[in-house]
Each structure stands twice: as structure tokens, then as C-alpha cells.
Amino acid sequence: MRVTLVVGMHRSARRHTVDALLAESDGSVVVHHDMSEIGEGTVRRLTRDGTGAVDEHEGDLVHACASCTVREDLIPFLLRTAGEGAHDLCVVEAWDGVEPRLIAESIADEEALHLTAVIAAVRSEDLLDDLYCHDLLEDRGLDIAQDDERSVTEVLSRQVEYASAITVHGADAEHGTDGIRALLEQLNPAAAVIGAGSVLAGFTRGTFDTEAAHARSNPAWAWYGDRADGRVRTVTWTRTRPLHPERFAEALEGVVSLGSRGRGRFWLAGRPDDLLVWESYGDLLMVEHGGPWLAALPEAALELVPEARRVRARLDWNPEIGDRRQHLAFTGVDMEVDELIGLLDSCLVTDEESGQEFLTDPFAEFSER
Structure with a gap:
């Protein structure tokens, strides 16, 4: 089964991207883990297809964190869905504060799953503010583990820099969409930066190389140019x-x-x-x-x-x-x-x-x- 991963701190942009993928791909399904109550050990798995909501499952995790959610629920769900054969494509919509590498590598490790792309969705009006802000995830209720001290700008940067495609939603009056595009292209020269309304179906037919993504985003040995x-x-x-x-x-x-x-x-x-x-x-x-x-x-x-x-x-x-x-x-x-x-x-x-x-x-x- 093909799997396309969509990440993003900006919820509305991420949802628009997921909806576009769902509309363009017949027989597809979306899975999203709501981690708003992960501090209480609860994660809700929501699935939907082109007709609307399909299922809602509430799970209790012994060690509540994003990595155990992937290990204990997401991957087993994807493997079951692939085995049932009812869907050719599953779009994984990640929670706001989730970084893509762990999910992408976990999916790519499974022979029954084919990771096609990692898409980061951003809202242009919020991008610069969030890249320069001092907020922690905890300040916005987006932390996904005990003692999660990551910042908003740290997570947003890693989402953008790991992706193979970036969808840009909204319009920025001060810096202009060209400036937003230039910034994203320089943060991640390997990604396709595309506007809202673009056709996304092609990204569900490719192959995402997790080793290459790690190599180009790892500052210990990545190469950067002017x-x-x-x-x-x-x-x-x-x-x-x-x-x-x-x-x-x-x-x-x-x-x-x-x-x-x-x-x-x-x-x-x-x-x-x-x-x-x-x-x-x-x-x-x-x-x-x-x-x-x-x-x-x-x-x-x-x-x-x-x-x-x-x-x-x-x-x-x-x-x-x-x-x-x-x-x-x-x-x-x-x-x-x-x-x-x-x-x-x-x-x-x-x-x-x-x-x-x-x-x-x-x-x-x-x-x-």
C-alpha cells in the first residue's frame, strides 16, 4: 500500500493539503492521531475517506509519546489496512508538533508499505512569525511527551527541511509570496515548493528516500551553499x-x-x-x-x-x-x-x-x- 505523510505546524494548511490528496486519489483513506490529550495517556486515532469519517479509536498508551504512538498504533494500523486491500493509498496526517523523520523511517522499514512522499504544509501568514518566535510547544499545548522542551521554530524548521514537497497556503502582505517561497527553497533546496490548489496526485506515485533525506538534513555532514x-x-x-x-x-x-x-x-x-x-x-x-x-x-x-x-x-x-x-x-x-x-x-x-x-x-x- 502507498503511504503519503503530511506534516505541519499550521493545522489549516495541513488539513487543506490532506483534503486535496484525498480528493485527487480515488480509494484513499486518511489517518490522523489527535495527541491533544497525550499528557493523560490518551491518543485518538481518526480515519476518514472521501465520504467522511470512517472510524474513531481511543487508545491508552503506557508511555505516552509520539514515538510509542507510531510504534504501537500507527504502523500496526497501516499494516492491517494494507492487508485488507481496500485502499491503495493511505494519507498519514501527523499531529502539529510531530517531526517527520521517525514516522517516515518507520513506514519505509515495512515491506508492505511504500512511502511516496513527505509533504510539509505551511501557512504563509504565520511562517515568519513562527520561525522567529520564542514559544515552546508546551506554550501552545502542542507538546507530545513529558518534559517536551522543543520550541515551535525548531519543530517547524525540521518539518520543512526534511520534506520532499512543501505546500504554501495563504498570502503574506508584508513579505509577499515570492519571499516566502525563496525562504522555503533556501531552507530546503531539495523540496518542491508549490502553492495551494496545485495538483498533488504526483506525490502519491513517487518514492521517498529516507536515507537521502537524513543525509541532506543532518548538519554533521550535510553540504550547504550560498x-x-x-x-x-x-x-x-x-x-x-x-x-x-x-x-x-x-x-x-x-x-x-x-x-x-x-x-x-x-x-x-x-x-x-x-x-x-x-x-x-x-x-x-x-x-x-x-x-x-x-x-x-x-x-x-x-x-x-x-x-x-x-x-x-x-x-x-x-x-x-x-x-x-x-x-x-x-x-x-x-x-x-x-x-x-x-x-x-x-x-x-x-x-x-x-x-x-x-x-x-x-x-x-x-x-x-
């Missing part, structure tokens, strides 16, 4: 000199204030083995340990590294430093690019500082555990 479309710009900062730990830590607030969406990897002086991952959403910054640089691994260990990362490392390879480098991309509207680049460059180790020992490391908590 692009400018009107007021929207993506600038990629790539250098082959390490960053001074203290100077970079002091500059972080300024860096995140100048770039709306940042992603990539960076190399600190005094940490020759550690690849650190950068993800920023507005002025929210997350730094994680991304494992070792491949140049720090013994030859035998390289076979255990994902192929996408090995390919990227070979393209970046330097005879002296291997794949170690700075590779940070920032996408935003009306960014002060020269100021951003100048600030980042000021954090690089100078010739005089090269080779010295760095006793103070503000990033020590991100050492590999």
Missing part, C-alpha cells in the same frame, strides 16, 4: 582554521542574533578529534557532539561510518587536516552578512595562537561521552 533571492539569503562560512574556544563562546550571542536559521559543524582549537554540531533557530542555539572527525579515526573504523558522511569528508579532505573545518550556513531575511562573516572570522585562531595549549574550554560539556 544563495540570494531578493531579501532572502543563505551564506555559508567555510574555513580550514580552528576556532578559539573562549573567543567563539563570547561571540555566540552576537552570531545567533545575526542569522535566523543556522546549521552545520565546527572545529575548536584544542579539540582535534571532536566534530561539534551547530543548530540555531533565531536566537535559540543548540550545540551537540557529532562524534569524531573522520581524520581522527583509524582506517578500520571508517567502514562503520555512514556512506553519506564518508563522501562529504572525501570532498572536503585536506592533506594536512583531513575533514576538519568550519562549515556553518545561515539563512534569513535581511541578514547583515558582512557583520556576521566578520564576527565569525574574528574567532579563528591566529598564526600566533596556532599550536598553543588551550586550558579553558567553554564547550567542555559537549565532549563525547
Whole structure:
């Protein structure tokens, strides 16, 4: 059975997209898990077809979260539906605060299911506000697990950046639909960005490659390029000199204030083995340990590294430093690019500082555990 996944923080846009898919595909069915009461351990599964509601099932989950909903209810439902043979296509409409990767990979792992596309639906009037806001999912009642501390902009960005297609609904008077389209195309150059009313049936006949989606959206080894479309710009900062730990830590607030969406990897002086991952959403910054640089691994260990990362490392390879480098991309509207680049460059180790020992490391908590 073919399965098309639709995600989106903006409920009305997501519903319009699902309705369009349902109308264009005879014999299709929609399944949606309402997680508004997941905090009480209850999730309602709603199914409908072209004639209206088909079934409503309320389930009690022992460990209430999005991942257990997928594991304990969605995948078994899809497999039963596929086995019954009554529907050739099932459209999975995800809950507002759900990120697509877990669902997509779970569907793709099943031989009886064929994942055709991941579609992110956005409402143009709300997109910029939500990409720049400080709201947590909890503030909007959209959290889907205990201690869910994710932000609205974090989840929305991941929905947009993982998808193979993005449907845009509404019209933005201040920035214009062209600006919204440019921003989405730069956040996810691999996605088809289409307007409301476009024919979507083609997306129910393709194949979604989960490995490729993970590779292009994983900042530990993804490649980013420069692009400018009107007021929207993506600038990629790539250098082959390490960053001074203290100077970079002091500059972080300024860096995140100048770039709306940042992603990539960076190399600190005094940490020759550690690849650190950068993800920023507005002025929210997350730094994680991304494992070792491949140049720090013994030859035998390289076979255990994902192929996408090995390919990227070979393209970046330097005879002296291997794949170690700075590779940070920032996408935003009306960014002060020269100021951003100048600030980042000021954090690089100078010739005089090269080779010295760095006793103070503000990033020590991100050492590999």
C-alpha cells in the first residue's frame, strides 16, 4: 500500500493539503492521531475517506509519546489496512508538533508499505512569525511527551527541511509570496515548493528516500551553499582554521542574533578529534557532539561510518587536516552578512595562537561521552 505523510505546524494548511490528496486519489483513506490529550495517556486515532469519517479509536498508551504512538498504533494500523486491500493509498496526517523523520523511517522499514512522499504544509501568514518566535510547544499545548522542551521554530524548521514537497497556503502582505517561497527553497533546496490548489496526485506515485533525506538534513555532514533571492539569503562560512574556544563562546550571542536559521559543524582549537554540531533557530542555539572527525579515526573504523558522511569528508579532505573545518550556513531575511562573516572570522585562531595549549574550554560539556 502507498503511504503519503503530511506534516505541519499550521493545522489549516495541513488539513487543506490532506483534503486535496484525498480528493485527487480515488480509494484513499486518511489517518490522523489527535495527541491533544497525550499528557493523560490518551491518543485518538481518526480515519476518514472521501465520504467522511470512517472510524474513531481511543487508545491508552503506557508511555505516552509520539514515538510509542507510531510504534504501537500507527504502523500496526497501516499494516492491517494494507492487508485488507481496500485502499491503495493511505494519507498519514501527523499531529502539529510531530517531526517527520521517525514516522517516515518507520513506514519505509515495512515491506508492505511504500512511502511516496513527505509533504510539509505551511501557512504563509504565520511562517515568519513562527520561525522567529520564542514559544515552546508546551506554550501552545502542542507538546507530545513529558518534559517536551522543543520550541515551535525548531519543530517547524525540521518539518520543512526534511520534506520532499512543501505546500504554501495563504498570502503574506508584508513579505509577499515570492519571499516566502525563496525562504522555503533556501531552507530546503531539495523540496518542491508549490502553492495551494496545485495538483498533488504526483506525490502519491513517487518514492521517498529516507536515507537521502537524513543525509541532506543532518548538519554533521550535510553540504550547504550560498544563495540570494531578493531579501532572502543563505551564506555559508567555510574555513580550514580552528576556532578559539573562549573567543567563539563570547561571540555566540552576537552570531545567533545575526542569522535566523543556522546549521552545520565546527572545529575548536584544542579539540582535534571532536566534530561539534551547530543548530540555531533565531536566537535559540543548540550545540551537540557529532562524534569524531573522520581524520581522527583509524582506517578500520571508517567502514562503520555512514556512506553519506564518508563522501562529504572525501570532498572536503585536506592533506594536512583531513575533514576538519568550519562549515556553518545561515539563512534569513535581511541578514547583515558582512557583520556576521566578520564576527565569525574574528574567532579563528591566529598564526600566533596556532599550536598553543588551550586550558579553558567553554564547550567542555559537549565532549563525547
